[in-house]
Amino acid sequence: MQNPELSPESLVVSLGRPPHELDAPVNPSITMTSTYVGALTPGADERVYARFSNPTWDPFEEALGTLEKASSAALLYASGMAAIAAAFNLVPLGGTIVLPQTAYNGTLSLAQQKEKAGHFSVRIGPIADTDATVAMLDGADVLWIESPTNPMLEVADIAALASAAKERGILTIVDNTFATPLVQQPLTQGADVVVHSVTKFLSGHSDVILGAIVCADPEIRKRLHGERTLQGAIPGPFEAWLALRGLRTLSVRVEKAMATAGELARRLEGHPNLDSVRYPGLPSDPGFERARATMSGFGAVLGIYVKGGAEAAERFLQALQLWTPATSLGGVESLAERRRRHASEPDSVADNMVRLSVGIENVDDLWLDLDQALRASS
Ligand SMILES: *Cc1c(COP(=O)(O)O)cnc(C)c1O
Numbered sequence: 001m002q003n004p005e006l007s008p009e010s011l012v013v014s015l016g017r018p019p020h021e022l023d024a025p026v027n028p029s030i031t032m033t034s035t036y037v038g039a040l041t042p043g044a045d046e047r048v049y050a051r052f053s054n055p056t057w058d059p060f061e062e063a064l065g066t067l068e069k070a071s072s073a074a075l076l077y078a079s080g081m082a083a084i085a086a087a088f089n090l091v092p093l094g095g096t097i098v099l100p101q102t103a104y105n106g107t108l109s110l111a112q113q114k115e116k117a118g119h120f121s122v123r124i125g126p127i128a129d130t131d132a133t134v135a136m137l138d139g140a141d142v143l144w145i146e147s148p149t150n151p152m153l154e155v156a157d158i159a160a161l162a163s164a165a166k167e168r169g170i171l172t173i174v175d176n177t178f179a180t181p182l183v184q185q186p187l188t189q190g191a192d193v194v195v196h197s198v199t200k201f202l203s204g205h206s207d208v209i210l211g212a213i214v215c216a217d218p219e220i221r222k223r224l225h226g227e228r229t230l231q232g233a234i235p236g237p238f239e240a241w242l243a244l245r246g247l248r249t250l251s252v253r254v255e256k257a258m259a260t261a262g263e264l265a266r267r268l269e270g271h272p273n274l275d276s277v278r279y280p281g282l283p284s285d286p287g288f289e290r291a292r293a294t295m296s297g298f299g300a301v302l303g304i305y306v307k308g309g310a311e312a313a314e315r316f317l318q319a320l321q322l323w324t325p326a327t328s329l330g331g332v333e334s335l336a337e338r339r340r341r342h343a344s345e346p347d348s349v350a351d352n353m354v355r356l357s358v359g360i361e362n363v364d365d366l367w368l369d370l371d372q373a374l375r376a377s378s
Helices: 008-014 057-067 080-088 105-116 130-134 158-167 218-231 237-247 250-268 288-294 309-319 363-375
Strands: 075-077 095-100 120-125 142-146 171-175 193-197 211-215 274-278 301-306 335-338 353-357
Touching (some): 075 080, 080 105, 095 105, 105 120, 211 218, 250 274, 250 301, 250 363, 301 309, 309 353
Parallel strands (some): 095 142, 142 171, 171 193
Antiparallel strands (some): 193 211, 301 353
């Protein structure tokens, strides 16, 4: 493995490469197989079958583990939701999980479904309000944090919450999809487990669905690894290979997208066709001070509230040319979506809110397109 003391922009490029040997390829290969030639001596360490392991997963899993400052490799899953479902298995049967009111709607929907089925109880609270969240912890088993949240961009005090959870013997799990390990490493702030939708910034090209889990405790990793093998929520080798290819440019993509997001947020604030803008990097944002203190950047997702309600927001989306009206985020191309077009999105998300995922195009081109489309929305 590479020296983990290297800076993240060197790590994303150098981790998970074959050794520097004559004629070795510089990139790992894709292994397309369902099974492996078996050991003829009993007790040998062997791969056996490709639901248990695939060498194509290893470089990405090792790289993500290192980036998240874990002592063990990450575990890849077929999707972010498969990773989240696997992490929910850490809540004991009949136990209690505390979740942010503004968590990703798939996370909330799955938790509510599991509550209905009697697997566990769910307490939903305001994650940006540390005192209120801590007050909900007594008797719980798992604290689920997402920060910044999708799509409301609320920023949690991960260190304070994880420490309050630890005092009570509660496991802290953080969905780090929005920040990426370049901007925050929850395990270093006391969290026990990190989950990712690798689909988003880590892969970065909107061509893969993939998830991952990183654990501080090797025993928890071992348990999740065993469950992944039996439940079969594994990635295809090509997806894992694409994710590693995307990870190589994580730092240039994310740095550029964050710089552009900050500039667009400043230009959008006070736009005559907007009611408001949310971006943790704006000094006026409720999450600004906390994000500045605990993150090394502010992410590349904005929330804009279009003047004139849902219809004006839809007219804005129809008028966009460079930005693509589509769900998802974290790719090189800029995307815009009115989240409430989904019936499953909770009412706590305003119906005129459009989530902007900032890509790596030219900032002025992005700005001019937003400005003309906002003017067309009224
Ligand atoms: C997209 C997303 C997920 C779900 O990931 P999939 O890869 O779509 O299954 C989970 N959490 C957050 C914060 C997300 O943005």
